[in-house]
Amino acid sequence: MARGHHDVGGLPGAGPVDQTEHVLSDWEILADAVNQALTARGIKRTDEMRRAREEMDSATYRDMTYYERWIASIETILIEKKILTKEEIDRRLAAFEKKWGEP
Amino acid sequence: MGRAVNEASGRFRPGDRVRVRFEDRPGHIRTPWYVRGKSGWVERVYGDFHNPESLAYGGDGLPTRTLYLVAFNQADVFGAAEAPKDKVLVDIYEHWLDPAA
Amino acid sequence: MSDTHGSEQALEHPKHELSYYAKRIYAIRDLLLEKGVLDEKDIQCQIEYQEARSPANGAKLVARAWTDPAFKARLIADPKAACLEMGIDATSINEFVVLENTEKVRHVVVCTLCSCYPRPILGRPPDWYKSFNYRQRAVNDPRGVMREFGLTLSDDVEVRVHDSTADIRYLVLPLRPKGTETLSQADLEKLVTRDSMIGVMDALPALPKA
Numbered sequence: 001m002a003r004g005h006h007d008v009g010g011l012p013g014a015g016p017v018d019q020t021e022h023v024l025s026d027w028e029i030l031a032d033a034v035n036q037a038l039t040a041r042g043i044k045r046t047d048e049m050r051r052a053r054e055e056m057d058s059a060t061y062r063d064m065t066y067y068e069r070w071i072a073s074i075e076t077i078l079i080e081k082k083i084l085t086k087e088e089i090d091r092r093l094a095a096f097e098k099k100w101g102e103p
Numbered sequence: 104m105g106r107a108v109n110e111a112s113g114r115f116r117p118g119d120r121v122r123v124r125f126e127d128r129p130g131h132i133r134t135p136w137y138v139r140g141k142s143g144w145v146e147r148v149y150g151d152f153h154n155p156e157s158l159a160y161g162g163d164g165l166p167t168r169t170l171y172l173v174a175f176n177q178a179d180v181f182g183a184a185e186a187p188k189d190k191v192l193v194d195i196y197e198h199w200l201d202p203a204a
Numbered sequence: 205m206s207d208t209h210g211s212e213q214a215l216e217h218p219k220h221e222l223s224y225y226a227k228r229i230y231a232i233r234d235l236l237l238e239k240g241v242l243d244e245k246d247i248q249c250q251i252e253y254q255e256a257r258s259p260a261n262g263a264k265l266v267a268r269a270w271t272d273p274a275f276k277a278r279l280i281a282d283p284k285a286a287c288l289e290m291g292i293d294a295t296s297i298n299e300f301v302v303l304e305n306t307e308k309v310r311h312v313v314v315c316t317l318c319s320c321y322p323r324p325i326l327g328r329p330p331d332w333y334k335s336f337n338y339r340q341r342a343v344n345d346p347r348g349v350m351r352e353f354g355l356t357l358s359d360d361v362e363v364r365v366h367d368s369t370a371d372i373r374y375l376v377l378p379l380r381p382k383g384t385e386t387l388s389q390a391d392l393e394k395l396v397t398r399d400s401m402i403g404v405m406d407a408l409p410a411l412p413k414a
Contacts, residue, residue: 010340014341016352026216027226030247032254034247047155051159064225067226068225084236096234133369137316149299149372190365191367194370
């Protein structure tokens with residue numbers, strides 16, 4: 001059992017701390033709010049979200065941005081709890097993409 | 104998330120020397136790798152909390168576990184320290200701790 | 205379907221340009237509302253709650269602690285009650301510990317395993333706090349990190365790094381800068397930066413009078 005990809009304290013090779021900050025995008029604010037709302041409603045626990053991130057594929061984990069990881073974990077937990085299915089998320093997203101227009 | 108459910112009923116008191124278990128098991132573990140197998144001492148006893156290792160899988164977090172603030176000398180954890188008095192302090196659950204000499 | 209965003213400063217991107225997961229949150233939100241798992245009010249409440257939280261809250265606590273020793277003692281003994289006194293809503297924080305800096309001791313807070321942070325007091329953590337470089341180095345190179353933030357300490361100062369691995373949330377009470385005896389509480393608050401309450405730097409020095 002290897003050390004988890006999230007368990008990074010003391011790992012060598014870290015560089016300077018990048019102090020630039022970014023203004024949150026709409027989707028990040030939404031992700032934050034949906035996450036907190038689901039917890040406030042008792043639908044999921046923060047411990048479950050952490051575990052979902054830890055179980056992610058390591059390469060994916062490092063490549064995703066902070067809120068992308070949250071969204072992926074929210075999806076994992078909601079599917080696990082049978083509140084949503086991947087298929088219905090895919091379908092709804094496809095419908096939105098039609099509305100938004102393709103790049 | 105856990106919450107202190109009552110005052111500490113655990114086995115360790117401030118000042119007790121403890122060693123973190125070197126376990127390597129799957130699951131949602133909140134004991135960081137860098138302190139596993141290391142020795143330090145109890146600074147504070149925080150009380151009893153629901154166990155995150157169970158909560159993370161939809162469990163009820165019972166039985167509760169006593170949570171401790173455990174202090175370590177930097178040099179004891181990382182082999183070196185820039186300054187001799189520097190310390191790292193970690194919140195660790197009782198089932199990860201054994202008494203140390 | 206309207207987007208709920210309260211912040212004037214939020215960036216709005218054309219949706220079709222968003223990444224895979226960024227797009228998915230809109231679909232997830234839509235479905236959760238449709239199924240009655242959440243309602244619009246739940247989401248809007250959280251957005252507003254988050255916007256009400258900022259380092260200004262922490263600065264108020266610190267400035268009052270600097271000027272009022274009895275309050276400081278109450279803040280350290282029972283931080284949630286002290287917040288209530290100041291009209292700061294800390295009820296959603298599970299356990300809250302205030303770490304007092306002194307001339308001889310500095311505290312630094314990190315969450316190496318994820319990004320735990322006293323959000324109900326300070327708001328969202330800065331990007332750097334959540335970064336891998338900070339999470340890796342805060343525990344074994346705190347002085348290196350502090351130097352990047354402009355703070356150099358002598359060897360006889362003890363640096364204590366707290367890794368928030370459980371439900372305790374830590375706030376650093378920075379040292380009151382010298383020469384600030386005549387400053388008002390409002391002026392003192394301006395010296396208390398967010399980063400000084402994480403512990404990677406001290407509070408700002410008082411500006412010299414012209």
